[in-house]
Amino acid sequence: MGQVRTGPLLVDCEDVAWFRDQADGARGAAAALGRRTGLGERRTAELGLAVAELVTNLAKHSVDGSLLLRAVRTADTAGVEVVVVDSGPGMVDVPAARLDGVSTVGTLGIGLGAIGRLADVFDVHSRPGHGTVQLARFWPHPVPRDLSGREPAVGGLTRPISGERVCGDAWATRIDPHSPEGDTGETGAPARTPSAPGAAHATPSATSWAALTGLASPAPAPGLSRSPVRPRESSRTVPVRAAVAGPGQGVMVMLCDGLGHGPMAALAGQAAVQAFRTSDSRLPEQAMRDIHRALRGTRGAAVAVARIEPDNGRLLFCGIGNITAALITSTTRNNLLSHPGIVGHQTHVPRTYEHPLPAHGALVMHSDGLTERWTPADLSGLLTHRATVLATGLMRQAGTRRDDASVVVAKELW
Incomplete structure (x- = not known):
């Protein structure tokens, strides 16, 4: 039997529809x-039954x-994830709602309980008057040992602007190649399978997005550009000259917003x-330079790259x-500095800033x-x-x- 990895679990996500x-x-x-x-x-x-519910x-x-x-995968295993979100009315008592026989509309009330039994992961957050978020994840059975009882440390999603099928926003994460052992699956969305300008070879066909989703590369089309942006300041920002990666585990996270929207923005992403x-x-800052070179000839993008070093209690950001x-924590928000520019076109010299990692953040x-x-307070619970x-x-x-949208979150790494 194969060795069970003990580092942070990262999964690769493709937002299908x-x-x-x-x-x-x-x-x-x-x-x-x-x-x-x-x-x-x-x-x-079983997946179909859960989606029907x-x-x-x-x-x-x-x-x-x-x-x-959407499809999710590690280096060896592919699965399916379902995310459901609404804006109300929410549930007052989520644990009670997950019990069989509980219903507010006179039905049998077996929906949430059944989904919880069918899915390998089922997570529900609901806030009365604000709405509900549900996550259900399905792996092949038996679940591989590397995945059993483990939760991805980084998660996110993308959503195209109304009227578009592809999204110009994208995100990815990976383990520092020089870090101690950990899963090295990379996460990203919504990168379509064929290579983009400046891209390297495609993902192996055994778990390629073309095989999993049947989606083709977006065809070129005209799009919109974005006006200049202002830098974002933080009173706790610490610039790092000649930054050096610290010892121990390093988790890299990237978010990209291709200028405008539609197929051309998706190619940049x-x-x-x-x-x-x-x-x-x-x-x-080194990763930013690599991305800048890759985006030459594309529409360009806004990009942010972070390196999380749990053992050193710090985050490096560009x-x-x-x-x-x-x-963020439950009561605080510390904004990170982002300079004006368009990656792939005209930018400032990339610069790294250091921030302390907040406890339980x-x-x-x-x-x-x-x-x-x-x-x-808007993220209550x-x-x-x-x-x-x-x-x-x-x-x-x-x-x-009014635009493509994306969010990526890293938590429980420190």
Whole structure:
């Protein structure tokens, strides 16, 4: 039997499709994705049943509800994740709602309980008057030892602007190649399979996104550009001259917002993800230079790169363009500095800044598809949930719907 890894678990995510008022489409897409990811007939049928329950609940209980269907994978295993979000009315008592026989509309009330039994992971956050976020994850059975009882340390999601099928926002994460042992699966979305300008070789076909999702590279099309941005300041920002990676584990996280939206913005996002994944850079400013070279010839992007060093209690950060990044706790928010510029075109010399990691906190980064006018109070109760649930709750709270949107969260690493 193979050795069980003990480092942080990172999974690669591909946001396949958002569904609103399309129950039949969601069920059919879930069944197709389950077969493509190799869940097997029984597991795929269980996934379909769970999606049917979730979309039924959306129709009965939700306000402005949506369902995200996506593929997830490690280096060796592929699965399916379902994220459901709505804006109300929420549940007063989530544990009670997950009991069989509990219903507020006169049905049998077996939905949430059944989903919890079918899914390998089922996480629910609900706040009365604000809405509900649900996450269900399905791996092949038996669940591989490397995945059993382990939760990804970084989670996020992307959402295209209304009317588009592809998103210009993308995110990725990887282990520092020189760090001690840990899972080295990289995370990203929504990079489509074919290589973008400046990209390296494609992912091996055994778990390639083309095989898993059947999605093709977006065709070129005209898009919009973005006006200049202002730097974001933090009273606790510490510039680091000649930054050096510290000892111990290092987790790198990147968020990219391709300028404008649509297929051309998606190509920029894909190029950034590929450059980040294949780079052996240990520092955010070095990774930024690699991404800058890869984005030449594309529309360009706003990009932020962070290096989390749990053993050293610090975070190193480099940002260019309109990316909001913050270290948060249940009561505090420490914004990270991002300089004006367009990665791939004209930028300042990349510079790394150092920040202390707050106890019981999280790193949050998001594109300007979300307003930055949110506070820790807006995330009430979410910090105790999985990273993807926190990211989804923030997108619900702060999303503007006037642009592509993305959020990535790292938590429980320190």
